[in-house]
Structure formats: C-alpha cells, structure tokens
Amino acid sequence: MKNNRLITIVVALLSLIGIVLFLMTMGVDSEDKVAMSDAVSPLVTYSLVLLILTAGVTVLASVFSLFKNPAALKKALLGILAMGVLLVVSYMFSSDSQVIDANEKVIAAAGSSVSKNTSTGIWLSIILIVIAGGFFVWDLLKGLVKS
Numbered sequence: 734m735k736n737n738r739l740i741t742i743v744v745a746l747l748s749l750i751g752i753v754l755f756l757m758t759m760g761v762d763s764e765d766k767v768a769m770s771d772a773v774s775p776l777v778t779y780s781l782v783l784l785i786l787t788a789g790v791t792v793l794a795s796v797f798s799l800f801k802n803p804a805a806l807k808k809a810l811l812g813i814l815a816m817g818v819l820l821v822v823s824y825m826f827s828s829d830s831q832v833i834d835a836n837e838k839v840i841a842a843a844g845s846s847v848s849k850n851t852s853t854g855i856w857l858s859i860i861l862i863v864i865a866g867g868f869f870v871w872d873l874l875k876g877l878v879k880s
Contacts, residue, residue, distance in 0.1 A: 747783065754779055819860055820853070827852035 754776040761772040799806045829849040832841040841847035 751776075751779065751783075820857060823856035823860055824849075824853045826856045 758769070758772045758776055761768045763769060799809055827849055829844050829852065831839050831843040832848050832851050834840050841851060
C-alpha cells in the first residue's frame with residue numbers, strides 16, 4: 734500500500750510539471766516564433782525524457798520478468814532466433830539497386846548499404862505478411878472445420 738501511494742505522488746508530480754510547462758506555452762503569442770520556440774522547447778525536452786525513462790523502465794521490467802520465468806525466456810529467445818533467421822533470408826533476397834521515392838527522386842544510389850537495407854526491410858515485411866496471412870487462413874479453416 735505504501736508503494737502504491739509513492740507511485741501516485743510521483744505521477745501527480747510529473748503531471749503537475751507537465752501542466753505547468755503546457756501553461757507556459759499557452760501564454761506565449763503564437764505569432765512570435767522565437768518566443769514560441771523558447772516556450773515549447775522545455776515541454777518537448779520534458780516529454781522526450783519521460784518517453785525515454787518510460788521505455789527504459791518497461792524494457793527492464795520485461796527483461797527481469799523473463800529471467801524470473803525460464804519458460805518465457807526460452808520462448809522469447811526462440812522468437813528472436815526466428816526473426817534473425819527471417820532477417821538473414823530477407824537479406825539474401827534483397828537487391829542493392831537504387832531506391833527511388835514516389836517523386837522519382839533517387840534516395841539511395843545503387844550498391845549502397847542504404848539500398849540493401851531498404852530492400853531487406855521490404856522483403857522482411859513481405860515474408861512476415863505472408864506468414865501472418867497463412868496463420869489467418871489456417872485459423873479460419875480450423876474454425877470452419879470445428880463448426
């Protein structure tokens with residue numbers, strides 16, 4: 734109960750700081766770009782710090798939870814291994830030709846690592862979509878057979 738109260742106080746403090754920073758931005762003339770930038774900058778920095786802290790705490794809590802549960806750790810490691818295998822397969826399928834955006838502008842030249850990585854990401858997405866579609870159809874057929 735004491736720990737719950739401490740968390741409530743910390744959340745209230747963080748919220749109060751956020752509200753004060755937000756109100757500071759509300760009091761600035763929107764036409765004055767320099768003043769607006771100076772007022773918004775602390776709010777953006779505060780938001781980024783909170784985001785990074787929250788992500789860090791979440792990742793640490795997940796890792797500690799995995800180490801407490803060996804079965805979940807084994808499943809997570811198998812999932813990471815499977816993603817690694819899919820990444821290697823998609824890298825083998827990828828080409829290193831130039832990458833062009835929607836406006837016909839060259840984003841990455843042919844033979845560059847950016848081009849190869851972009852193609853790898855596209856192939857990985859395609860492979861994952863095919864796998865997800867296969868599981869969807871399998872589940873659909875399984876549901877039809879049971880009915």
